[in-house]
Amino acid sequence: METGSRPIEAFDGGFDLTTTLESGQSYLWRRDDGRIYDGKTEGSPWYYTVLPGTATTTNEPEVLRVRQIDGRLEWVSSTENAADRLEHLLRLDDDLDSIAEAMPSDPLIDRAYDAHRGMRLVRDPPFGSLISFICSAQMRVARIHGMQTALAETYGETVTLDGTTYHAAPTPSALAAATEDELRELSLGYRAPYVRRTAEMVAEGEAHPEDALGLEYEDARESLTRFVGVGEKVADCVLLFSLGYLEAVPLDTWIRTAVEEHYPDCERGNYVETSRAIRAQFGGTYAGYTQTYVFHHLRTGEGGAT
Numbered sequence: 001m002e003t004g005s006r007p008i009e010a011f012d013g014g015f016d017l018t019t020t021l022e023s024g025q026s027y028l029w030r031r032d033d034g035r036i037y038d039g040k041t042e043g044s045p046w047y048y049t050v051l052p053g054t055a056t057t058t059n060e061p062e063v064l065r066v067r068q069i070d071g072r073l074e075w076v077s078s079t080e081n082a083a084d085r086l087e088h089l090l091r092l093d094d095d096l097d098s099i100a101e102a103m104p105s106d107p108l109i110d111r112a113y114d115a116h117r118g119m120r121l122v123r124d125p126p127f128g129s130l131i132s133f134i135c136s137a138q139m140r141v142a143r144i145h146g147m148q149t150a151l152a153e154t155y156g157e158t159v160t161l162d163g164t165t166y167h168a169a170p171t172p173s174a175l176a177a178a179t180e181d182e183l184r185e186l187s188l189g190y191r192a193p194y195v196r197r198t199a200e201m202v203a204e205g206e207a208h209p210e211d212a213l214g215l216e217y218e219d220a221r222e223s224l225t226r227f228v229g230v231g232e233k234v235a236d237c238v239l240l241f242s243l244g245y246l247e248a249v250p251l252d253t254w255i256r257t258a259v260e261e262h263y264p265d266c267e268r269g270n271y272v273e274t275s276r277a278i279r280a281q282f283g284g285t286y287a288g289y290t291q292t293y294v295f296h297h298l299r300t301g302e303g304g305a306t
Helices: 017-021 082-089 096-102 107-115 126-134 141-155 172-176 180-184 189-203 217-224 232-241 253-262 271-281 284-302
Strands: 002-007 047-051 062-069 072-077 158-161 164-167
Touching: 002 082, 017 062, 047 164, 062 082, 062 158, 072 082, 096 284, 107 284, 126 141, 126 189, 126 232, 141 172, 172 189, 180 189, 217 232, 232 271, 232 284, 253 271, 253 284, 271 284
Parallel strands: none
Antiparallel strands: 002 072, 047 062, 062 072, 158 164
């Protein structure tokens, strides 16, 4: 077991753990008190995620627990490289001040960045992120998170830390072996065959989400749409919140609302052209950061929580 801590001011631009993990980017983190995505945070809750095993960890899953308290980030983990894992998963090496300064200045963007300073993008494991966002269609964030929790508790491998058992996100082979009816019983509905077939594609080596890495952005998005149930918006989510394409701007309900009400000139009548226009409006290279701030601000502030 490894424990550690680091002052929040050590991260350029600060860090807000709760906002980062409860802003609709990730559904692979949970809270000890079970109240993630309920809009209420009391004290300094512990968050945890279970990382898939690798050859360097004898293929055993690893649990990583973290909380923000008294200006410090504290962690407890079953892995020996927890600090490096946290830096990777929570993008702690991003310079938020420089990113914010590079963003175009307009009233909505300024309000979003001012209201949620310290929110960082996540870098979730690719397969877990892919399954999460396949399940996201027409769903509130709490429901999406509930689906991922149910999948983990039903099909995920377990790991124990300090006497507590944690469940990892299911492996591709575990989900591929499930039946559609079994997945529907976990409230996946019409998404069940998409999840199963996508898992089967990965388990059998037909395709992997990591295949998109290294491709030009729009080619990478097209690569991800090979998976069943993955359209352009879901692909953009995986690119942004897992594969490090910080220019990606998922055109979800809230961003389309922003386009309609604040940036009507960016509406081009189709996803690809509208995406190009709003990426330019949101600053190009780091447009995905602006998207996430605007999304979270509209969802929880100006637009009301969902």
